[in-house]
Amino acid sequence: MGETRRESLPRYQLFIDVKWVDAESGKTFTATNPATGESIAEVAEADSADVAKAVAAARKAFEGKWSEVSPSERGRLLFKLAQLIEEHSGELAALETANAGKPIRESTFADLPLTVGTMEYFAGFASKIEGETIPLFNGMFTYTMREPVGVCGQIIPWNFPLAMAAWKIAPALAAGNTVVLKPAEQTPVTAMELAKLVQEVGFPDGVVNILPGFGDTAGAALARHPGVDKISLTGSAATGAKVASVAAGGMKAVTMELGGKSPMIVFEDADLDNAVSGAQMANFYSSGQICSNGTRVFVHESVADAFIEKLIARSRDLVLGDPEKPETQVGPIVTKAQYEQVMSYIEKGKAEGAKCVLGGHAVSEGMPEGGLFVAPTVFTDCTDDMTIVREEIFGPVMSVLTFSDEDEAIKRANDTEYGLAAGVFTKDLSRGHRVVARLEAGTCWINTYNITPIEMPFGGVKKSGVGRENGRAAIEYYTRIK
């Protein structure tokens, strides 16, 4: 574990009014590499005074210059941003890996293309946001306009730093809003690189503001600021409840994309090899640090043994290690606190009687020194009341449960306070659609898992949140009807 010399670190200021400035307090914090524990950047730390400046800049732009930019010109600016991100995708992927610990193959082939694609998708949308004319009586009609909501406060997590920034910024700008984005305190680096590209594109002053900082200071200040018209958060359920209640006080519009404990149901007729791929995708991709993960894997009792055997055989050799290496499939856990949380859930799983059939431990041998590595872990013989089956773990830990009929599987799948996503594996088309219709989840996949194309609306029900991101739905949530 090496403490990198502070003076040699890259430094990032706050990005306010399309300019670089220090925090009013002069404070900074350090971004680290979870694979090595090394410091990688020194970042200005925003607090309420900086939030106030950014919101004022965003308001001025919203009412001034930005309101004069035509929809198609907004689209052109977003296209230009997409192009610049694509041109810099090699460096951005490397930085994403260095700060978030994502395997470089994920950063390169998933996060960056998703980020570019998001900018492009919404760039195209900017000129296609339309109202309606509605016939009335006596030859009269009424018409609606879709207006931007205003200044949008956007708070994002550490698991997909760039892609989440794009999911927030792109639809908001396409619809004519201005934004104040707060990246997660663990992963500010690529958001600040994105700010450089925003500046290069030539967005008018104040349209995009990016404020690295902590949740209970900068984040909370953004949520309560009266000049913010909408708050959009991707984060934990606990934070979502807090932020939504603060936002409600100011009658702000909200989109909340929160946690989950999603089910994946494998029926007896499923293609088991494909179901195993789905379960891996739903639990081990990104070291299991994905809100939509299908961590409760319900398998029909008649195929459970075969499924578990295939799952272990194919998961045993997943390459855990240095995320910078191209062969690495599973990287480190993002922070020490998160790592300790994952390890404590693994201990609870064992103590409560689940059978650990794969992993179940930290790994240091063969790993970069100072890294936070947890072996992909599978528990079988799980019951619905176990802590690992009820609570979101946010690590590479899968719980396998068995069931005997469809009704039972659906009831148990829905027996959770969350409702972000769900997966159904069956070759029976009718069953697939029938089960999806009864699942309490915002996003359901059939015979695949964790595919989140930008065209597809995404979001949760129950404690997993409100509102939708992506697709046309995102535009609806970043506009209001007059």
Ligand code: ADP
């Ligand atoms: P986690 O604890 O898993 O990192 P959080 O929901 O706490 O998830 O974090 C997601 C985002 O929400 C981060 O950008 C974080 O800084 C921010 N955040 C955390 N607490 C608050 C809060 N009280 N108000 C506003 N934002 C917050």
Ligand code: MG
């Ligand atoms: Mg938190």
